[in-house]
Amino acid sequence: MILLSPFKAFVFITSPYHRSAALISPSRNLLHLLQLSIAHSSLDLTHQCHSRILSLGFSQNPFLATKLITAYAVCGFPTESQLVFNSLEHKSVHLWNSLINGYVKNQTYGEAFRLFCQMCCSGVFLDDYTLSTLCKVCGEMGDLNTGKLIHGKSVATGFVIDIVVTNSLMSMYCKCGEFRECLKLFGEMPERNATSWNVVIAGYADSGDRNFNKEIIRFVKDMQIEGFKPNGYTVSSLLLLCNDTTEKMDYGRELHGFLVRNELSWGFAGSDIHLGCCLIDMYSRNNKVDVGKRVFDLMKRRNVYVWTAMINGYVQNGVLKEALVLFYEMQVKDGIEPNRVSLLSVLSTCGSLAGLTGGKQIHGYAIRKKLNHDVSLGNALIDMYSKCGNLNYARRVFEDRSFCRDAISWSSLISGYGLHGMGEEAVCLYDRMLQKGNKPDTITVVGVLSACGRSGLVDEGLRIYNSAISEYGIKPTVEICSCLVDMLGRSGKLGLALDFIKTMPMEPGPSVWGALVSASIQHGNLEMQDLAYKFLIRLEPENPSNYVSLSNLHAFSRRWHDVAKVRKIMKERGLRKTPGCSWISINNSTHCFYAADKAHPCSNSIYEMLDGLILLMKGTVHPPDFQFMT
């Protein structure tokens, strides 16, 4: 709306001066105005230009028509573009390209292909622009086969020597997961530009082990040797590779320094915002969310992406309270409306901090903004309601007719039932999923097997395990195997669990031995417990949790000498365990508790209540004696 006022002065030309100016070159003026409509995605201005084009009799002007088609498409109305296109007598390849690209801009890829076929049938020959656009479509759809056909067409028509076409082909191969093909094309290019290098670097960042290594450093060096300076696109790809260790972290800081030193040389629109997002994300991933926050604070402009990156950074680092504060500030201070990703990010805090009330508020907001049909959001809601213990609400989201569920929706609800000991419901839902023709994946099988384990449904669990492997071709992963060990172990079948471990198709990991440890503790089998611990600590010599529970176990059996031994090893290796905590939300505020924690202001009465409850559970007092409970 704000943008429109200066435009109106352009369009409603009333003064004699303006009228004569318009007469000099009305089509040039309109072209310029359409360019503005495109730059600002202004539907209003596009409409005004359109009516002027018609009234001035320019409807068959190919230059104006091309711009008009693009303008309607960037405003989100490709069908209007189609109407403009239909009204033209001579349909040049320029016009076809604009129309096809309009549908691509609106992610209506099927329509883009249909138009392409129509264009070929009408006898118009494709050109380099058509090919690069179709490459983009194949990449976005991950359609490798069609992508290969476009590659073939590019070779046959000779357009493969065009840099943009080859860059597009390379990008398509990367998005379809064929980085090798991309490299092959790159190697064969007679001439490259900076984008060619950026496509390869981005493809590498997306395909490899997501780490800085000699190969990627070589790419960046060679790019510079060939005379191209790394730009914002290059850095944004490289930032994705800055992961984990302190050594790699230096690359992140180095890139940040490079950006600061070259601040003025980034030429593309919104680059500051985009790179800010990448930096915040990089620092957050590397447990430096405070540095990310400094980047955030220094940014001159912030949009919903920047806020979301920062909120998500806090969520990933477990600083949930700060994430919620930012979510609030985004709306109140900057007046920015959350989008589906911001909602997703905040929803994941509701399983713990914001609680059911916060989750319901987000659900309500999503309904008002018509975002509730989104699969990811629906799945996040199912997960949130499950974690908050409200399986009925989770089920209602799941069963909603307008909700198009996917494999994750089924898995989330199945796991939710499992988490709350409702194994039979989980199994029932799993069977229904299969009946409806949905194939299980590893995650679904893990969910349903852990549900069986928690509810003691051993026979059901074994049936599901066997059918998943033999009928649905699921490979028994280490996660699936540890679920099975856990299930057998919990039900006291420790021998069977050990036999199963011996026959496992892969090396039993820590989760497998961990499951056996818990089960042997539960059933008081000292021999099995020592055996499982031996393997567990051999596999995970750096995990403090294993040592703490081993030490506790020795203490329980009064083996003080062994306790001292374990504690000594921990000290020597510098291992410390982060204590676990529980929490409860009352009246929108969340209270956290550690073991033997006395920090809470109501600590005394809480312990009093707890002692009372323990006595009640032991049966030494009866509810009437325990009046303060009511």
Add this chain to the structure above:
DNA sequence: GTAGGGTTAG
């Protein structure tokens, strides 16, 4: 004077 290619939050 028309149309195309590298990126961003889960």
